[in-house]
Amino acid sequence: MKLITANFLTCAVKGCKASPASFPLHFRDAELELQELDFQPDFIRNIVPRIDWHALQIMANELGFPKILDKKPEGDELKDEQILKELHRLLLETHINEGKLTCGNCGHEYLIKEGIANFLLPSHLV
Amino acid sequence: MLPTPCTSHVSFDTIYEPSEDSYLFLDTLASPSESAWLTQRFNATSSSPNQSTASPLVVELGTGSGVVLGFVAANSQVIFGRRDILPLGIDVNRNACIATRETANKAIKERQTDNESEANCQKTVYLSSVMADLGSSLRPGSVDVLMFNPPYVPSEDLPRLPSVTEQDVDESGMSRSAKFERDSYFLSLTYAGGRDGMETTDRLLEEIPGLLAPGRGVAYVLFCAQNRPQEVKERIRAWGDGWQAATVGNSGQQAGWEKLVIVRIWKETA
Ligand SMILES: C[S@@+](CC[C@H](N)C(=O)[O-])C[C@H]1O[C@@H](n2cnc3c(N)ncnc32)[C@H](O)[C@@H]1O
Ligand SMILES: [Zn+2]
Numbered sequence: 001m002k003l004i005t006a007n008f009l010t011c012a013v014k015g016c017k018a019s020p021a022s023f024p025l026h027f028r029d030a031e032l033e034l035q036e037l038d039f040q041p042d043f044i045r046n047i048v049p050r051i052d053w054h055a056l057q058i059m060a061n062e063l064g065f066p067k068i069l070d071k072k073p074e075g076d077e078l079k080d081e082q083i084l085k086e087l088h089r090l091l092l093e094t095h096i097n098e099g100k101l102t103c104g105n106c107g108h109e110y111l112i113k114e115g116i117a118n119f120l121l122p123s124h125l126v
Numbered sequence: 127m128l129p130t131p132c133t134s135h136v137s138f139d140t141i142y143e144p145s146e147d148s149y150l151f152l153d154t155l156a157s158p159s160e161s162a163w164l165t166q167r168f169n170a171t172s173s174s175p176n177q178s179t180a181s182p183l184v185v186e187l188g189t190g191s192g193v194v195l196g197f198v199a200a201n202s203q204v205i206f207g208r209r210d211i212l213p214l215g216i217d218v219n220r221n222a223c224i225a226t227r228e229t230a231n232k233a234i235k236e237r238q239t240d241n242e243s244e245a246n247c248q249k250t251v252y253l254s255s256v257m258a259d260l261g262s263s264l265r266p267g268s269v270d271v272l273m274f275n276p277p278y279v280p281s282e283d284l285p286r287l288p289s290v291t292e293q294d295v296d297e298s299g300m301s302r303s304a305k306f307e308r309d310s311y312f313l314s315l316t317y318a319g320g321r322d323g324m325e326t327t328d329r330l331l332e333e334i335p336g337l338l339a340p341g342r343g344v345a346y347v348l349f350c351a352q353n354r355p356q357e358v359k360e361r362i363r364a365w366g367d368g369w370q371a372a373t374v375g376n377s378g379q380q381a382g383w384e385k386l387v388i389v390r391i392w393k394e395t396a
Contacts, residue, residue: 001254008183008214012262023265040248043210049180050212092251113294116223119258120290126259 001115004091006059007051011103012110012119021105024055027062028109030099037093044084047091048073060090128156128204131196131233136225140312142190146377147275147348147386151194154375154388155205155273155346165207167342168270181210182270182342187260187330189215190316192226194273200233202250209238209248211271215255216263219312220293223255259287260330261337269337272345276327277319280352284320285311323353331358334391335365344392346374355387368394 006024016022053072060068068090073083101110101117108125111118130152133144142148154160168182186195192215198205199213215226230252238249256263261272297305319326327347334345349355359371371391378385 005254010265046181119263
């Protein structure tokens with residue numbers, strides 16, 4: 001699963017949706033793989049507005065990536081190849097193949113296997 | 127006609143084989159009227175920059191083989207007028223999730239070649255497949271385009287959802303009858319819709335207002351005649367607040383009724 005996917009995922013437990021602690025989910029025991037992909041700067045520029053920057057900082061940090069910008073890039077920063085390339089690598093080239101995503105609100109763990117995150121819930125949580 | 131994605135790598139033991147309903151989805155989204163509507167809505171060069179230059183998140187629920195999402199991803203230029211869409215696939219069936227990832231990546235590779243003469247040499251990037259019940263794992267308000275070809279056949283019982291761990295077992299150790307039972311169960315999830323064939327679709331309809339992105343979100347849902355789509359559309363309009371429902375594709379006739387229809391659901395902002 002590409003790292004950017006986690007930007008769109010939250011805890012599947014109904015009661016967690018309203019809690020700010022349910023996003024971002026937290027990666028644990030993540031096995032990463034880098035899969036090279038053509039660098040498309042225009043593409044990254046259009047993805048940036050969709051990214052929750054604070055959440056991305058947390059995820060990058062938990063996965064052991066070098067510190068990313070403090071603030072979402074804007075203006076001239078969006079013309080900076082280096083910044084865009086780093087984002088390209090982080091968001092699109094980084095895959096999580098095995099590991100867990102855990103909810104900061106209820107503590108539930110979602111397993112990732114072969115790059116597929118499993119958000120099905122045990123019956124007592126549905 | 128745009129080519130149908132190749133699904134030769136997919137085993138249809140537990141996965142829905144592309145059928146009339148799947149093809150109706152492809153034809154509807156690629157029809158001149160619908161792709162014009164979508165292109166206008168998601169045009170990257172539109173006048174309200176912040177709103178529509180952002181890449182649209184395109185989610186299919188119940189991807190099965192991935193034929194629909196693969197098609198949409200591979201033909202993003204025709205359908206949305208841009209290639210930087212973010213396709214995400216969801217199914218309760220792990221095999222379907224894996225199959226969809228491959229179908230989408232293959233279809234993109236096949237259709238979006240490094241052709242110098244092409245005006246747009248960008249390539250769409252398939253995000254991921256996720257196992258989940260409908261939109262339960264998605265952030266509220268994040269989905270720009272939602273697609274669902276549901277289990278819509280009326281059935282006495284609605285099959286239960288898979289448990290969290292039952293798809294982790296290795297099938298090589300399974301007896302013939304255990305495998306048969308497992309396969310039949312997963313296939314029943316692809317078509318059996320419970321009362322009026324609407325039990326799963328009704329749950330999805332309830333999720334729609336919470337899932338769609340304010341301002342530009344739109345959903346496409348397939349219905350068969352027994353689902354009584356006319357009544358469903360009335361119900362959606364009765365949500366008020368500008369909610370709209372329109373039939374944008376249909377196929378076949380049954381006793382004077384269209385057998386299958388695709389309904390577009392969106393909110394008209396004043
Ligand atoms: C009619 S098939 C459509 C498959 C594919 N999209 C196509 O058009 O060929 C319905 C799909 O929905 C999936 N499904 C059933 N219930 C679901 C649920 N609650 N959440 C997510 N997917 C579900 C099934 O596993 C199946 O893949
Ligand atoms: Zn939670």
